[in-house]
Amino acid sequence: MRRSLTRPRPFTAAVVSLLLSTLTGLAVPAQAAPAPAAPSTAITVDGTKPGLTFDGVGAISGGGGNSRLLADYPEPQRGQLLDYLFKPGYGADLQLLKLEIGGDTNSTDGAEPSIEHSAGTVDCNQGYEWWLAEQAKARNPDLRIAALSWGAPGWIDGGSGTFWSQDTIDYLMNWMGCAAQHHLTVDYLGGWNERGYDKAWYENLKKTLTAKGWTGTKVVAADSDWTVADAMNLDPAFKNAVDIVGVHYPCGYLGSYTSCPSTPVAQGLGKPLWASENGSEDADTGAPAVARAINRDYLDGRMTGFFNWPVIAALYPNLSFSTDGMSIANQPWSGHYSIGSTTWVTAHTTQFTAPGWHYIDAASGYLAGNRANGSYVTLKSTDNRNYSTVVETLDATAAQTAAFTVTGGLSTGQVHVWSTDLTSTDPANWFVHQQDVTPANGKYTLTLQPGHVYTVSTTTGQGRGTASPPPAAPLNLPYADSFDTPAATTSPAYFTDMNGAFQTVACGGGRSGTCLRQMAPTTPIRWTDEPYNAPYTIIGDGGWSNYTVTADTMFEQSGTVELLGRVNQQGRNNNGLNAYHLRVSDTGAWSLDKSDTSWTWTTLAKGTTAALGTGRWHTVALTLQDATLTATVDGATVGTATDRSFTNGQAGLGVTGYRTEQFDNFALTPGTPSAHTGPITSALPGKCVDAAANSAADGTRVQLWDCTNAPAQQWTWANGTLTHNGACLDVTGQGTLNGTLVELWSCNGGSNQQWLPQPNGSVKSAQSGRCLDDPGATTANGTQLIIWDCNGGANQRWQLP
Incomplete structure (x- = not known):
């Protein structure tokens, strides 16, 4: 009987691997599994298919003070920044611009001036928003203008503090008249930012706009949350008064903006829905969130308009939202700026579409x-x-x-x-x-x-702007402003108001020329809730350390004025300020005071000198030399105090209540430089800042190391700089992004070599406002230091020499 033959089964790859490894002692890699197919999406672009009308992508100037320093930039840098914001085919190419209607009150990082500080006295040239809108429209005539109030002047409704009043509508109509004088068409008008709604008020606003002939201006409500849609759904009169439902942060406040829903009721109204404020994100690290939101607002919530807050970070680095916007422009004296990646993710929509x-x-x-x-x-x-x-x-x-x-x-x-x-x-x-x-x-x-x-x-016509800024540099002392030379706006160059409205006017008290006057005579209707809301304005470079601030002052009425020194970090929404204050009253009472970021006050010294009276000019000076503070009135020292809380910061002027006092001949003179040498110790136990190999060559790593008191760990702190063997602690390449390395470099005076110690022990880069950081709080020797968003962690707290 013949044996039947069968074909042998082939060896599998695993069997071959096993045999080879058995015979040779060598392991054979297993065959890799096939890679999964890349996801694929079929997109049919059919011109006959429906969709909602696109209203545009824009940004907000205001809420508050975030555009202030832009007007003071020199040319050509000022024009370059405006081009990056508004010029078609160049940068962000914004299609919408929302302006704050100023109310003389802090509205986040500053106060926008009112056109009507006192009832019946309208000045259509107040502030810088008109200038910005004119510049924007000159670059893009198709740009659409929106407007919204955060606060309102104190005379509204007889000083009751009630925003929802006929006075407010009358005030808005005066503002609309000013817009017309500036040849600006206001396309959209809102109510009170993030403060709910009053249905009858909106109905009256719509009627008044129609009666005044502004029938093309659409009413937006309520710049808050989706509950306004519920109210409109139940009230036909309210619904008819509102043209657009505007909601803030539909994707959530901050975060990654991955989900951006509206509500079925809102979608059922048949009205355009807008994300009328989004953002509050860093100009660079916030770009992914902004890019998601521009798409997902429509996909998730059927929103057809998008406003980023703010338009630009043209404000000082010691303020809370100092890096948010399309770009960062906080050095008007040097002309330095940086264009954020948020500009470019915005351009991906704006340069290729139109409302x-x-x-x-x-x-x-x-x-x-x-x-x-x-x-x-x-x-x-x-x-x-x-x-x-x-x-x-x-x-x-x-x-x-x-x-x-x-x-x-x-x-x-x-x-x-x-x-x-x-x-x-x-x-x-x-x-x-x-x-x-x-x-x-x-x-x-x-x-x-x-x-x-x-x-x-x-489409064609897109482009990427090529203008680049000069390097950053400090604002050197001495510095003076007599207020006689006209500035770009009614505010003096570089001064930015935190509350109240400081405007240049004809001097009083028998003095010729132009002086600085606090214009708001009564407490405004406020948006912020800070416990101390008196008017003050700040100026200058946070790296200043030892100096004297001097100003002539004239009391129009009984009250107290102040000079501010070493103005450092401000609490969010002006809820505090690290600073020294010299306060002088018309009665001759004076005090040296210290405030902190919760508006806790400490009186360091006080006394009384001869009464200054009203209607007469006097000279007041505050000297800050190391830990010694000296108060001077009319050339005579009236008192001193010793305090080591704040080592550096800006200067400022203030009034302790809403009174119309005047200032002149503002001057800053440098003090005696001081230097301290020793180690920089970390709040992480046993760790110090170290220059690799004790080198001072350009590019030397600045790293964390066990504290040894070796020469590589000796640093000199003087006038806002930290040096090792003559080389400066430097943020590489003038970078402003999280994670930018810190190294040694030849000292050049750039703001990336200026450091601002904070009372909590953190040390800020004057350029970016980010803190010197040990990444990941690692304790490994040789870890190179970086800059990162300030968070108060132990890896960001340092003891300077």
């Missing part, structure tokens, strides 16, 4: 149906020819593809692909014209990398 375009809902959604892969929205032009698709892959972890099919009358011609790589800190990788693609039979496919924003568009 009046329509979304295509069928060509908008989440990649591969999963929000973790990213989002995309498509908009088409009003003539149904051009289209733009904005894609973000910020949460994706791998490459994916998008297959486009174009139909329905839209152009099937060449598309232009622009990209921003937000995984990169190199600006050269932001807003790059990546490629042009010619569809085949209306079809094309793109590969999308994670961490990117893309725009695919048939």
Whole structure:
């Protein structure tokens, strides 16, 4: 009987591996599993499909004081910054601009002046918002203007503090008249920022706008939350008075903005829905959140308008939101600025669309149906020819593809692909014209990398501005301002008001020329809730240490004026200030006081000198030399105090109540430099700041090391700088991003070499407002130090020499 033969079974890869390893003693790698297919999304861009009307992407100037320093920039840097904000095809290309209607009261990081400090006296040239809007419209005539109040002058409703009054509507109509004088059309007008709503007031506002002839101005309510939609749904008169439902932070306050819902009731109103304030994010690190929100506001909540807060961080680094906006511009004296990546993620929508375009809902959604892969929205032009698709892959972890099919009358011609790589800190990788693609039979496919924003568009005319700033530099002393030389606005150069309104006017008290006057005579209707809300204005460089601040002062009425020195960190929404104050009353009473970031006051010295009286000019001076504070009135020392709380900071002027006092001949003269040498110790036990290999060469690592008191750990603190063997502690490349390395470099006076010690032990970079940081609170020797958002952690607290 023949044995049947069968074909032997082939060895599997595992069997081969086992045999080879047995025979040779060598391990053979297992065969890799096939890589999973990249996610793919089919996007049909059909011009016949419906979608809501796009109202635009813009930003907010105000809420408050965030644009203040922009007007004081020199040319050409001022024009460059304005171009990066408003010039089409250059930068952010903003389509909307919301202005704060000033109320003489702090509205976050400063106070915007009112046009009507006293009832019936209207001055349409107050402040800098008119100037900004004029500059914006000159660059983009199609820009749309919105306006909103945060506070209001104190005379409203007889001084009752009631915003929802006829006086407020009358005040807004005066403001609208001022806008017309500046040849500005106000397209949108709101009520009271984040303070709810009064239905009858909004109905009256709408009627008054119509009666005054401003029928084209749409009413926005209530710049708060979605409850206004519920009220509109139940009240036809209220609903008819409101044209647009504006809600703040629909994606949540701060955070990553991954989900941006509205409500069914709001969507059922048939009114445009807006994210009328978003942002509050850093100009660079906040860019991913802003990019998500611009897309997802529409996808999740059917919102068709987006406002970023603020438009620009043109404010001092000691203020709470000092790096938020499209760009950072806090050195008008040097002209230095930095353009944030938020500018470029905004440009991915604004440079490729226009208000009046329509979304295509069928060509908008989440990649591969999963929000973790990213989002995309498509908009088409009003003539149904051009289209733009904005894609973000910020949460994706791998490459994916998008297959486009174009139909329905839209152009099937060449598309232009622009990209921003937000995984990169190199600006050269932001807003790059990546490629042009010619569809085949209306079809094309793109590969999308994670961490990117893309725009695919048939439009042309886009561009990336090329202007670059000069290096940062300190504002050197001596410095003086007689207030006789006109500034860019009614505020003197570099002064920024924190409460009240300090304006240059004709001098009183028999003095010729121009003086500085606090204009608000009564406590305004406030937006912030700080326990101390008296008017004051600050100026200058946070690196100043030893100096004398001097000013002539004249009491128009009985009261107290103050000079401020070593103005350091301000509490959020003006809820405190690290500073020294010399206060002098018309009665001759004086005091040297210290305040902190919770407005806790400490009187260091006090006394009485001859009465100053009213209507007469006197000279007051505050000298800060190391730990000694000296008060002088009319050239005579009236008292001294000793305190070591604050080592550096700006100067300022103030009035302890809402009174109209005057100042003149402001001057800052340098004191005697002082230097202290020794180690910089960390709050992490046993750790010190160390110069690698005790070198002073450019680029030397500045690192954490066990404290040994070795020469490499000897630092000199003087006039806002920290030096080792003559080289300065330096933020690499004048960087402002979280994680930028710190090193030694030849001293050059740049603000990236200026450091601001804080009372809690943290040390801020004067340029970025970020703190000297031991990354991850590691204790490993050799860890290179960086800058990072200030958080008060032990890894950010240092004892200087």
